[in-house]
Amino acid sequence: MTVAVKEKVAEYLEMALGKPVDLSPLPDDTALSTLGLDSLLTISVLVTLLEDCGVDLGEHADSLVTPSTLGDLYAVADRFMEDEDSTPSGSDVSREQRSQVDFYQEKLAYEIDSADLQTALDDGQDLVVVDGRSSESYDREHIPGAISIPHRSISQDSLASLSKTPLYVAYCDGIGCNASTKTALKLATSGFRVKELIGGLDWWKRDGHATEGTAAQSEAHDHVDCGCAG
Structure with a gap:
């Protein structure tokens, strides 16, 4: 070539x-x-x-x-x-x-939707899902396998143990919330590859995906395929 x-x-x-x-x-x-x-x-x-x-x-x-x-x-x-x-x-x-x-x-x-994120997780792609909300919100409900890094706590010290090899996907509540944007910006500034989850936890749940935590929902029964793969 x-x-x-x-x-x-x-x-x-x-x-x-x-x-x-x-x-x-x-x-x-x-x-x-x-x-x-x-x-x-x-x-x-x-x-x-x-x-x-x-x-x-x-x-x-x-x-x-x-x-x-x-x-x-x-x-x-x-x-x-x-x-x-x-x-x-x-x-x-x-x-x-x-x-x-x-x-x-x-x-x-720089963005990813819940369907593509679920596919990437199912395929075992090298990515880390980051919950940028408070630790209390994370404990209540979060995307399965996500790690909690409240955006207000992000610093070089708090990120020191993280590998820069994976793709990081940042999310928050998604309803009038920009914690995921702040999380993504801080991670990108520190040299990490980042995407932001469109719609956050709200759209993740609306798309019928399960969550973890004290208020977790199981796989939704009324999940409707958005048809994006068609």
Whole structure:
């Protein structure tokens, strides 16, 4: 694979993950999930790459498969990349589209919903769920397996024992509460990879997922699939 293709793929991955990525020592069969890309981020990278290359997604839909390894992503980039010198300069519309793509990529890079979190937990992905509320609220009810780190108590000392390898998912009540945002910001400032759980504990329960604690709910009987996987 050419250096240009690998450098371009690295740019897309850095944009999606929000951090520098060194692909040079990684073999082509490296799973994208080990780099921190879940299924939504992988699709986002693929779509952005194809749009930048001017590819009609409908025209090539039957021949495109969501990449699962670096080699897969290299192959897609190599197939569709053109000489940048031959591409026309972007118009005002293309810049607006680029801005939109950047915005939605950032949302996917920094947020996660309860369905994707449950899937990631079921798959055994390397992540840590962090409850940023008070310890009393945590004891009353929390997401199974979550650790309690009240956002007001976060400091370099309180984080010293935590590994920076996993992805951390911060949450709070989710109803008019920004404790998860404050928790995510403090963790990110300290060098951790973080996503914020959309809707917090409230939406987690509304989606029918179980909780732990003195006021825990078992798996909800009226759980309704949101249909996002369709």
